[in-house]
Amino acid sequence: QSVLTQPPSVSGAPGQRVTISCTGSSSNIGAGYDVHWYQQFPGTVPKLLIYGSRIRPSGVPDRFSGSKSGTSASLAISGLQAEDEADYYCQSHDGLSASYVFGTGTKVTVL
């Protein structure tokens, strides 16, 4: 099964900007499928953070932003806060396997 590759961890000081990459292939992100992002705190349910590669659902702070280019996508967190410390997953559709794929996950640590 195809997976989307993310860095295992990123960190930053409060107030800084961090970005999380999500690298796919020509059968998923590169084929034009949108990327969606989820935030998950330990032991809790994933929460939708970004859909359609760049759209924030109601209630998600505008500190979170998404982008997509080629076979990759990115999630940026600006003005990093302690409450942002969580795991983040990207997700897309894979046309080759006709299935949905998640990223490997990134743990964000606030220093």
Added chain:
Amino acid sequence: QVQLVQSGAEVKKPGASVKVSCKASGYTFTSFSIHWVRQAPGQRLEWMGRIDAGSDNTKYTDIFQGRVTITRDTSATTVYMELSSLRSEDTAVYYCARGNYYDSTGYYFDYWGQGTLVTVSS
């Protein structure tokens, strides 16, 4: 408000089957798909399959090699996921999630159930 409420934790022996339910409320049940996603301890999220609650159409990922079956009961607004021939590697939290179809590029998951821990142990 949209809610997905799952059945409780299960402990099963290797080779057995498990059936997890997901009761939907707060929206028109037949207008959305329900997907199943699992997460083994300390691991990433893994998509298992989906059912279109309106048409009953299903799609599964190949990695389960026919071991997973998703069904729905429209009168009860409930979706079921059954996983057979359980092995220790199937120990995970199983989530149902509502699929929202976006701009012809597939689904994203906007509401999630609380998760059901399935433990496979002899």
